Amino acid sequence: MSDQIDDVVVVGGGDSGLLAALALKKMNTGLDVSVIDDFEEDVPQVGKSTFLAIQHILHEDLGIDERAFVSAVKPVWKASVYFRDWCGYPPFHYPFDQNRKFPNPNERDTNEGYHYYYDELHNSTDHQSKCEEMVSQGKSPWYFSPREGGTRKYDNVAYHLNTERFNTFLRDLCLDRDIGLIDDEVVTVDVANDRIQRLRGRNGAYEADLYVDATGFSRVLKREQSDEFHEFDLPLDSALNARSDLSLDEVVPATVIDTGDHGWFWQIDTFDNRDRGYVYASEYVSEAAAREEFVDHCDGIAAEDVVKYEFTSGYHERAWVENCVAIGNAEGFVEPLQSTGLTANAKASVTLATLLSGHGRVADDAVRERYNGWVSRSWEAIYDFISVHYAYADGGTEFWRDVQDIELSPRTEMLIEHFDRHGFDTHVDPAIHSEHDDLLFFRARHFYALMRNMGATSEFYETHDFELSDAVRRAVDQHYGAIEDDVADHYDHREYYHGVLGQH
Numbered sequence: 207m208s209d210q211i212d213d214v215v216v217v218g219g220g221d222s223g224l225l226a227a228l229a230l231k232k233m234n235t236g237l238d239v240s241v242i243d244d245f246e247e248d249v250p251q252v253g254k255s256t257f258l259a260i261q262h263i264l265h266e267d268l269g270i271d272e273r274a275f276v277s278a279v280k281p282v283w284k285a286s287v288y289f290r291d292w293c294g295y296p297p298f299h300y301p302f303d304q305n306r307k308f309p310n311p312n313e314r315d316t317n318e319g320y321h322y323y324y325d326e327l328h329n330s331t332d333h334q335s336k337c338e339e340m341v342s343q344g345k346s347p348w349y350f351s352p353r354e355g356g357t358r359k360y361d362n363v364a365y366h367l368n369t370e371r372f373n374t375f376l377r378d379l380c381l382d383r384d385i386g387l388i389d390d391e392v393v394t395v396d397v398a399n400d401r402i403q404r405l406r407g408r409n410g411a412y413e414a415d416l417y418v419d420a421t422g423f424s425r426v427l428k429r430e431q432s433d434e435f436h437e438f439d440l441p442l443d444s445a446l447n448a449r450s451d452l453s454l455d456e457v458v459p460a461t462v463i464d465t466g467d468h469g470w471f472w473q474i475d476t477f478d479n480r481d482r483g484y485v486y487a488s489e490y491v492s493e494a495a496a497r498e499e500f501v502d503h504c505d506g507i508a509a510e511d512v513v514k515y516e517f518t519s520g521y522h523e524r525a526w527v528e529n530c531v532a533i534g535n536a537e538g539f540v541e542p543l544q545s546t547g548l549t550a551n552a553k554a555s556v557t558l559a560t561l562l563s564g565h566g567r568v569a570d571d572a573v574r575e576r577y578n579g580w581v582s583r584s585w586e587a588i589y590d591f592i593s594v595h596y597a598y599a600d601g602g603t604e605f606w607r608d609v610q611d612i613e614l615s616p617r618t619e620m621l622i623e624h625f626d627r628h629g630f631d632t633h634v635d636p637a638i639h640s641e642h643d644d645l646l647f648f649r650a651r652h653f654y655a656l657m658r659n660m661g662a663t664s665e666f667y668e669t670h671d672f673e674l675s676d677a678v679r680r681a682v683d684q685h686y687g688a689i690e691d692d693v694a695d696h697y698d699h700r701e702y703y704h705g706v707l708g709q710h
């Protein structure tokens with residue numbers, strides 16, 4: 207049996223399936239790729255908020271023209287995750303320019319050591335990073351700079367997407383790039399010893415060298431294979447979702463998070479809608495009570511428009527078994543907090559495609575093991591990132607009390623200990639970072655900022671006094687004052703879409 211892969215059938219035309227098809231085709235010249243989906247069905251509404259790396263993945267790795275994308279999909283630029291209310295802590299951001307706020311020690315400039323004064327400086331809206339300032343001022347990352355040659359963008363941003371427009375754009379791009387879109391539903395999967403022999407749909411039968419299961423939580427191909435599903439220790443398993451109309455003037459360029467009694471609420475603004483959600487743990491509250499709490503929390507949402515989603519938190523330990531690789535929700539999911547899903551799935555597609563191309567399109571056990579190892583580490587890193595939010599979440603209900611005991615990995619424990627001993631110092635033990643360099647969601651200083659915002663103390667700060675000298679204060683004030691002025695000159699979303707792009 208040859209391990210050479212000449213053709214791929216992707217089952218599922220949600221964003222994961224389409225992105226996988228685009229990545230496989232782009233990085234493997236001559237590969238025949240098609241996607242099967244019941245394309246008449248509505249696209250799921252969730253999956254709107256993305257993470258920083260999405261821009262690089264879409265516009266660099268997949269070579270999607272940014273201007274064409276913006277014109278068609280009309281994204282809102284997301285500058286941060288804004289924890290407006292997280293278990294009663296003062297509001298704080300998880301901005302996408304954390305790296306500038308907590309620079310690498312080797313790159314420190316006049317702000318040297320400024321994070322010793324974290325409590326004094328960072329809890330004040332006078333000292334906001336550019337992303338935080340964009341959220342406060344309701345601005346887009348776009349500005350006009352004759353010196354830089356015209357309209358420019360501050361790059362540390364992600365997208366809020368309208369899922370219908372995004373999906374339509376990806377479908378059109380697939381057709382442009384010679385990827386077949388087959389309108390069908392797979393109803394039977396013929397399997398022998400974990401190897402898929404063929405797929406049978408309502409309209410035909412399909413055979414390929416490699417099958418990609420991108421069927422979301424229904425896992426139509428993957429469930430026919432023997433494989434362990436690793437469940438995470440997270441009680442959240444349900445979400446309510448609804449949207450209302452929004453004018454461009456009202457856009458908040460951040461995913462906004464509030465605490466609920468049995469989970470948390472999101473607010474994600476897109477070009478024409480405000481999308482709201484309530485992620486909750488069903489073992490603590492009935493659906494009816496959760497619906498009531500959700501509708502009470504949100505203005506302008508009618509109870510009959512609320513849609514329910516369910517999910518399991520975990521992943522398949524071997525994403526790729528024999529001739530079938532699962533991607534997207536079919537492979538795994540942690541939970542919606544911090545909006546890691548779409549970006550992580552897109553990154554997985556690029557990783558799969560480059561791995562295949564790097565091996566001359568030969569898929570043997572070694573290639574599969576390598577990919578599966580990366581996927582597992584990726585999910586574990588996302589879990590680590592999410593778990594820290596709950597470990598410090600000091601809420602007042604049974605759900606919030608229980609979730610604080612969430613299982614932490616040895617890596618996360620090590621980071622917490624490191625912060626206790628060294629504070630924000632970013633000379634992290636290389637053992638923590640080296641195996642995570644190729645992952646998206648594991649950066650020590652980002653964890654520290656998050657933890658500090660949720661009241662984490664550090665023995666280092668408790669036992670030493672730091673005097674904020676006038677010189678440092680002046681430098682810091684000057685630095686952040688310039689940022690505030692700078693952002694004031696950015697376009698807001700209406701100015702950018704109407705004025706610069708001429709779109710309405």
Ligand SMILES: Cc1cc2nc3c(=O)[nH]c(=O)nc-3n(C[C@H](O)[C@H](O)[C@H](O)COP(=O)(O)OP(=O)(O)OC[C@H]3O[C@@H](n4cnc5c(N)ncnc54)[C@H](O)[C@@H]3O)c2cc1C
Nearest residue numbers: 218220221222252253254255392421422445534535547548
């Ligand atoms: C409540 C909730 C909120 C979320 N919020 C976010 C967020 O803000 N940001 C984020 O990045 N991620 C979010 N996610 C994750 C998000 O769902 C994924 O990132 C991603 O959008 C899912 O894409 P998918 O293509 O894997 O699955 P899906 O979008 O479910 O697509 C699966 C596709 O497979 C097709 N299909 C299924 N069965 C068959 C069959 N038998 N034959 C043919 N086709 C079939 C379906 O028609 C569908 O088109 C959220 C998830 C949940 C549950």
